[in-house]
């Protein structure tokens with residue numbers, strides 16, 4: 013019985029998942045060989061280890077810090093608490109996908125973070141910027157309260173939170 | 189994360205089907221924000237073999253307004269609930285609770301179904317396996333709740349989620365609910381404690397003295413320091429019951445007009461008599477000896493069980509209206525058939541008195557152990573200063589030897605196996621050795637001869653080889669090891685059996701050997717105790733007497749199931765941790781002990797010691813609090829949960845009715861939640877206190893839903909979160925508010941009432957004030 017159950021999933025043709033990351037389509041085989049996606053892999057793992065997109069950071073790996081935040085179909089989610097095999101057909105955006113591909117210009121949020129020195133070590137920054145991106149996509153002119161609320165799931169050990177909020181205000185003003 | 193099989197079902201039916209083929213070894217995954225944490229830490233002993241993704245099921249994510257309720261699909265994200273205009277307008281409480289969960293990213297992933305079904309957040313429970321191994325606490329099938337004696341600052345202040353089965357109670361043949369009565373003793377409530385005790389064991393003064401203690405070796409506290417001294421507390425309680433016998437051994441309120449005869453006044457007979465009488469039967473107990481009490485009065489030596497205790501026990505039962513006819517031997521003085529005719533039922537509990545034959549030459553020179561114990565007074569003069577052989581290794585042999593010592597004789601116990609195989613209670617053998625009883629192990633008497641007025645015992649040495657049919661090591665004779673010994677007396681105590689001759693030949697009787705069982709024979713005859721099961725122990729016989737009562741009562745009333753347990757009481761919340769050593773049970777030194785035949789060898793322990801000992805009971809259970817914010821809100825709104833198996837009020841799903849009893853079956857999926865539309869005048873509030881906003885779980889939360897009509901509160905639901913094992917309704921506070929106008933002062937009183945039953949532990953007393961403040965603000969702010 014047990015065997016049968018497993019064969020149902022694992023045998024036969026290799027299964028694949030399709031997902032788009034930063035506008036590029038990927039077809040990833042499921043398996044335990046290098047370059048493949050294992051059932052136990054998180055999206056954070058796949059981005060960093062399989063697709064080499066190391067801009068997404070993993071700190072707590074438990075959903076508690078926000079460092080691994082990416083956009084999934086436009087919403088900020090935690091890639092460390094997401095199974096890659098459950099991302100079939102999804103559109104993912106990571107920090108690497110924010111710059112303008114044609115001009116190479118940074119996203120206004122990225123630019124504002126540099127101008128405000130909204131980081132020290134920078135480990136939390138990709139996650140904060142992705143949360144901010146999700147906010148501005150939905151609400152281009154948020155209030156300060158709304159910004160605080162949107163970034164409330166991102167922790168910064170270096171206490172750059174105040175600068176980060178200012179940076180998002182600057183970015184949203186520019187977008188107007 | 190370790191790998192697993194993975195499924196993407198298209199429908200609820202398919203998901204359930206996959207889950208059920210895995211027999212509990214597969215987990216549904218919704219948002220994954222809880223499940224992935226558990227998988228990563230490998231904190232649970234069993235890692236799931238398969239994960240069933242619920243997100244591929246269509247049509248489980250919706251918020252719908254129906255005529256009188258709002259329906260929310262289980263896969264709806266918390267961010268969607270928090271952001272829904274309709275939810276905010278109609279049931280703001282739910283929107284507020286959803287908004288208070290974790291962080292924006294988690295709310296974008298987390299589903300309401302997953303939130304309700306999430307596992308506890310106790311840090312001992314979630315301790316990662318890769319850091320030195322997972323902690324196998326009580327909730328995981330271990331023996332201790334680490335939070336009780338450890339760090340419990342985030343745990344329950346309203347006691348534990350009780351276990352389904354307590355190891356101590358399971359150890360007891362009568363299944364006595366030990367933590368339940370201990371809880372009352374902790375509070376100084378002897379009456380309530382006694383009431384619980386009597387439900388399982390109506391002769392605790394006796395078992396509290398002679399029970400071989402089945403429960404204590406199972407007590408979980410042994411993994412911490414030493415087991416609870418349960419028998420010691422039981423004895424105290426038993427003595428209190430006898431002291432206040434008019435309260436505890438009361439006549440039934442009404443007679444039921446039926447009658448039962450009981451043959452034998454040992455523990456089985458007395459116990460059955462008690463329960464039958466309590467139910468209104470008229471009960472007559474026939475005893476062939478001149479004193480009631482069977483083995484208890486007649487053979488168990490007084491230094492272990494003083495005669496006055498047995499007498500008081502019998503008197504208590506007599507005062508209930510149970511009649512004892514002593515000196516009447518059934519089968520001799522009165523025929524069994526006559527009893528059968530005269531009474532609605534007859535319970536044969538005549539014990540096991542017949543000495544088994546050894547089958548050796550000269551056996552007639554040996555005195556039987558039981559008759560020696562019964563008639564020792566008459567032998568006292570003859571036996572002083574004499575050498576006496578005691579053959580056997582059971583309790584009777586050890587009782588005989590210790591009694592002989594006290595009578596000034598020199599006993600020598602001959603047993604054919606070794607000390608390890610002796611059927612006698614270990615405690616008794618230990619005491620016998622301390623007192624100087626001589627033991628010859630691996631010694632088998634072969635013949636007794638009279639030589640010059642003495643008895644010559646021919647023996648052979650044995651060795652153990654292989655196993656016999658009972659699974660015990662088999663003693664076999666050592667060739668050429670024969671020897672003889674001289675004694676003045678030989679007493680044999682090689683086992684007893686029931687005197688089955690009482691039962692007329694034509695009635696078929698087979699032995700069942702289930703120590704606590706009772707059985708029905710032909711007609712209206714029932715058997716139990718040692719008579720049915722062979723020699724056992726007092727508590728086993730008593731449990732068998734209770735089983736007989738149930739059987740007889742049911743049979744007489746024609747199987748009508750109207751015996752409803754009147755004692756379905758809420759367990760008191762008394763989980764505390766006290767780091768005090770086990771009570772030292774006073775023991776008289778062996779040299780003093782052997783000087784007296786009548787005095788009790790174990791002195792009484794006083795009330796202060798007993799209460800302290802009861803406080804050592806962990807009241808085993810899990811202190812973790814249910815972490816779901818949505819559950820608290822849903823209960824306050826009196827919502828329903830619809831699963832693939834049932835539709836229940838949220839309040840009924842979250843009950844602390846036993847560890848291991850989980851909210852959902854492994855193949856059960858939450859489909860929907862339904863919230864009735866609030867009445868006009870609804871006032872709703874969800875308040876949550878955490879350490880780090882926003883990410884942390886609640887230290888305390890309160891969901892309050894009031895209905896105010898014409899300035900008065902007409903309906904109130906106040907639910908406390910993270911303060912008890914499951915969301916707890918503050919019913920006293922609710923009752924207070926009904927019919928009153930809401931103002932600040934009534935909110936304060938309600939807040940105090942809501943927390944009045946809290947019993948905080950070492951580190952979480954701070955939760956009480958937080959809880960009060962939240963309740964007050966949720967009512968009036």
Ligand SMILES: Cc1cc2nc3c(=O)[nH]c(=O)nc-3n(C[C@@H](O)[C@@H](O)[C@H](O)COP(=O)(O)OP(=O)(O)OC[C@H]3O[C@@H](n4cnc5c(N)ncnc54)[C@H](O)[C@@H]3O)c2cc1C
Pocket residue numbers: 074075076215216217218219220221222223224225242262263266288289290291294297298299300301302303304305306307815816817818852856857858859883884885886
């Ligand atoms: C950092 C952090 C902070 C958090 N803070 C809070 C908080 O403040 N308050 C709070 O309430 N929670 C909190 N949580 C717990 C959080 O995981 C949940 O709030 C969340 O709602 C769970 O939903 P999910 O869909 O992600 O559950 P999952 O992880 O997918 O599932 C949880 C459990 O439920 C089972 N399950 C899932 N869906 C169903 C279903 N439909 N039927 C039956 N079983 C199902 C799963 O098998 C699993 O055992 C926090 C979690 C994290 C990581």
Ligand code: SF4
Pocket residue numbers: 308310311312313325326327328332333334335336343809810811812
């Ligand atoms: S509170 Fe529950 S989960 Fe935590 S250590 Fe105690 S038994 Fe285990």
Ligand code: SF4
Pocket residue numbers: 354355356357366367370406407408409416418804805806807808
């Ligand atoms: S601590 Fe109390 S509840 Fe737990 S096993 Fe011992 S007697 Fe029973």
Ligand code: FES
Pocket residue numbers: 069070071072073074075076077078079080081090091092093
């Ligand atoms: S790494 Fe994902 S939330 Fe911290």
Ligand code: FES
Pocket residue numbers: 130131132133134135136137167168169170171172
């Ligand atoms: S800049 Fe260092 S953690 Fe935020």
